[in-house]
Amino acid sequence: MSSEAGQQHPLGIYYKIWILLFVLSGFSYAVDFYEVQGAMRWTLVLLFMTLKAGFITAIFMHVVWERMALVATILGPPIVLLLFISFMAIEGNYTENARFSYMGHDRDAVALTPEDLHGGGHGGEEHGEEAEH
Amino acid sequence: MSEAALTQAGPQEGMDGLVDDWSSDKQTYHVPWGKAMMWIFLVSDTFIFTCFLTAYLHVRLTTTEPWPVQGAIFALSLFGSDPIPLILIALMTFILITSSGTMALAVNMGYRKDKEKAFWLICATAFFGLCFVGMQMFEWSKLILDEGIRPWQNPFGAAQFGSIFFMITGFHGLHVSGGVIYLMWVALRVRRGYYDEKGYEIVEIVGLYWHFVDLVWVFIFAFFYLL
Numbered sequence: 001m002s003s004e005a006g007q008q009h010p011l012g013i014y015y016k017i018w019i020l021l022f023v024l025s026g027f028s029y030a031v032d033f034y035e036v037q038g039a040m041r042w043t044l045v046l047l048f049m050t051l052k053a054g055f056i057t058a059i060f061m062h063v064v065w066e067r068m069a070l071v072a073t074i075l076g077p078p079i080v081l082l083l084f085i086s087f088m089a090i091e092g093n094y095t096e097n098a099r100f101s102y103m104g105h106d107r108d109a110v111a112l113t114p115e116d117l118h119g120g121g122h123g124g125e126e127h128g129e130e131a132e133h
Numbered sequence: 134m135s136e137a138a139l140t141q142a143g144p145q146e147g148m149d150g151l152v153d154d155w156s157s158d159k160q161t162y163h164v165p166w167g168k169a170m171m172w173i174f175l176v177s178d179t180f181i182f183t184c185f186l187t188a189y190l191h192v193r194l195t196t197t198e199p200w201p202v203q204g205a206i207f208a209l210s211l212f213g214s215d216p217i218p219l220i221l222i223a224l225m226t227f228i229l230i231t232s233s234g235t236m237a238l239a240v241n242m243g244y245r246k247d248k249e250k251a252f253w254l255i256c257a258t259a260f261f262g263l264c265f266v267g268m269q270m271f272e273w274s275k276l277i278l279d280e281g282i283r284p285w286q287n288p289f290g291a292a293q294f295g296s297i298f299f300m301i302t303g304f305h306g307l308h309v310s311g312g313v314i315y316l317m318w319v320a321l322r323v324r325r326g327y328y329d330e331k332g333y334e335i336v337e338i339v340g341l342y343w344h345f346v347d348l349v350w351v352f353i354f355a356f357f358y359l360l
Binding site: 006007008009011014015017018021022025028029031032033041042045046048049052053056057059060061062066067069070073074077078081084085088089091092093095096099100105106107109110111112113114115117 | 161162163164169172173175176179180183187190191193194195196197198199200201202204205206208218219223226227230233234236237238240241244245280288289290291332333334337340341344345347348351352354355358359360
């Protein structure tokens with residue numbers, strides 16, 4: 001299909017992708033709702049994210065019907081970003097380990113939740129003090 | 134090549150030369166220029182959001198303070214129920230996807246020159262965008278006023294949580310707000326028949342922007358709220 005004539009496609013494909021995006025979002029939320037943890041959580045969340053991003057870009061943004069020159073311009077530069085992200089991940093892991101191993105930071109520190117601070121209710125009076133120091 | 138032809142096509146100087154050097158009478162992208170430019174803009178915006186999310190990745194890895202539990206912080210009670218984790222964020226996600234669907238249909242109706250349907254579908258998209266921004270304002274005020282989260286500190290864990298949260302969702306919310314204005318601008322012009330002669334590619338162009346905003350949210354939802 002030539003892009004010069006405009007991107008015209010049957011409506012059916014939009015409806016299908018639309019429903020699919022809802023389902024995938026529902027799955028993502030279910031991962032959190034049913035408290036899937038660990039490697040499984042990462043796998044599922046990243047899988048659903050990639051699928052959603054892929055369908056939006058390919059179908060809704062019509063990339064799958066564009067000519068190669070434009071597709072390469074759109075998808076080429078962001079691929080370089082993956083290299084950047086992995087560098088920062090490696091460096092970040094190293095820094096964290098150094099802080100734990102040599103600077104005596106607490107490995108077992110646990111984050112507080114709103115319930116810890118104001119017992120389930122939403123008082124809003126007592127917040128802030130703990131973090132002053 | 135003869136000498137006469139060489140002098141005729143010879144290099145010009147100054148501004149004319151600049152134009153001459155860049156225009157080789159060959160079009161690279163066989164799409165309307167506005168669409169090509171929108172794509173270039175979106176690629177650059179991808180870099181900005183990737184930098185934000187990578188900053189978040191790095192900050193979250195390097196800080197040895199525990200990261201606040203998102204599920205608990207973004208929980209909300211509906212009609213007096215127990216707090217449901219992430220429910221507001223899930224609703225915002227569904228609203229943004231709904232708006233993406235109406236936008237895709239609007240693009241289609243634009244190319245069919247069905248002005249009335251295109252207009253209303255773009256309006257619906259803008260309306261869902263406004264809902265999203267409204268819910269985000271609600272979320273921000275809850276976090277700022279009730280939970281005491283600031284860009285420099287919060288009572289739950291790593292102080293960087295606040296700075297990352299306000300920076301990333303703020304920048305995304307700004308994109309949504311800008312998008313709503315852009316959408317309404319295009320919608321009114323569609324209705325007035327401004328594009329009858331120029332063609333309805335503009336609806337696809339504003340659609341690209343809107344889908345991109347939705348796309349960014351997919352990544353924010355996964356990395357910031359779920360992981």
